[in-house]
Amino acid sequence: MARFFSNKKKPFYVPFLIFTVIILAMAAGCNHSKPLALKPGENIRALLHLEYTGPFYIGTSIPLILTVESRKGVSYEIPQYDGKAAGSLELKIKQPLNHETFSEGSRQSIRYVLSGWHVDQFTIPATNLAYETPSHQHCTIKLPSIKIKLASVLPKGKSEEELLSFNSKEIKPPLGLEPHYSMVKWFLFGALFLIIIGLLLHIYQRSHTEKTASESYQEPAHVIAFRRLANLKMMEISGSAGFKVFYSELSECIREYMKNRYSIRALEMTTEEFLMHLTTGIYLNPEQQSWLKSFMQQSDLVKFANHSPSLAEAERALQQIEQLVDSTKELPVQPDIPGNPVPTTL
Structure with a gap:
């Protein structure tokens, strides 16, 4: 990243x-919500109001909004504004707007859409909202009455004959459902x-592909081994500690080469496991197996038994490791060149 x-x-x-x-x-x-307006010691609060003040006409929608805030653990019943409870108005829609939860309680809003079909002064009577406290005490709060006046779209002061001949506008086609903007928001x-x-x-995916492509190329095993051997040739050996470091690096070099060349876990094996794996496999010929076994045993003596070989023995061991790598290295695949005859045997 x-x-x-x-x-x-x-x-x-x-x-x-x-x-x-x-x-x-x-x-x-x-979308940050306003905090609850409940006062200390107040369990519930309800507000009923018109969404807008009008004017309202016959058949038009009359929207009422009921908002109830309550403490945690308080349960209540939402009033049904239909029939007499709606002051003889017709309940068309009861629509939950939102329900917000807070640490100290919740807020719920409901939208009632009413309509009337004759000119009159309507009164939605006051009603009680029943609720139960967390201590199972049953109580009520009173919602105020609301007055609504319905007017006619026809002009006033006209006789019946004049109203029948009144040039009213053409009837508009039915409107679609009110858009649900909350659904658009979530969409x-x-x-x-x-x-x-x-x-x-x-x-x-792009970074993973680039990483895989960069890791797909790896230097050939013999190139890595020859580079390590070249560094060992320039190493100055002094005393038993110097021989111990030299043989440790040399044995690790041949282990790393076998790991990269033949895909075996040579660096994780003991000397016995490493030699057994190579002598039972098809990687080395018998002469190479015998020499490698002799070198690994001598290397263990130098590293763990304080054996001090001569400088000539150390140089000879490095040369033999170099010869072993050179004789077992992977040869590059030669591409077929158009025009060159391919030898065949009959």
């Missing part, structure tokens, strides 16, 4: 990701979430 953001040329989706994060943060800030959030997930997966 650090490599990705350090590129001089930023991919096109980096500004888009930053813009998306800013939009989500702004949306989260805009947009879902789309943004899917876009972000898709971009993150694309970034991960």
Whole structure:
């Protein structure tokens, strides 16, 4: 990830990701809920009001909003504004708006849509909202009455004949359902979430592909071994400690070579396991197996038994390791060149 953001040329989706994060943060800030308005010792509070003050006409929608705030553990019954409870108005829709939960309680809002079919002064009577406290005490709070006046769209002071000849406007086609903007909001959030997930997966897949491509090439085993042997040739050996370091490096070099060349866990094996694996396999011929066994045993004596070989023996061991690597190295595959005859045997 650090490599990705350090590129001089930023991919096109980096500004888009930053813009998306800013939009989500702004949306989260805009949707921040107001705290509850409950006073200390107050278990419940309810407010019933008209969504707008009118004027209202015959057949038009009359929206009422009921908001109830309650402490945690308080249960209550939502009143049904229909029939007499609605002052002879007709209940068309009962729509839950939102339900917010807080640490100290909750807030619930419900929208009632009423309508009337004759000109009159209507009164939604006061009603009681019953609730139960956490201590199982049954109580009620009173919701106030609301007066609603319905007017006619016809002009006043006209006779019946004049009203029948009144040039009213053409009937409009039926309106569609009220849009659910909350669904649009969640749809947009879902789309943004899917876009972000898709971009993150694309970034991960791209970085993983680049990493795999970079790791797919590995130096040949003999190249690595020859480089280590060249460093050992320049090493100055002094005393038993110097021989111990020299033979440790030399034995690790041949183990690493066998690991890279034949894909065996040579660095994790003991000397006995390493020799047994090579002598029972098809990697080395009998002469190479015998010499490698002799070298590994001598190397263990130098490393663990304080054996001090001569400088000539150390140089000869390095040369023999170099010959072993050279004789077992993997040869490059020669591509077929068009035009060159392919030898065949009859």
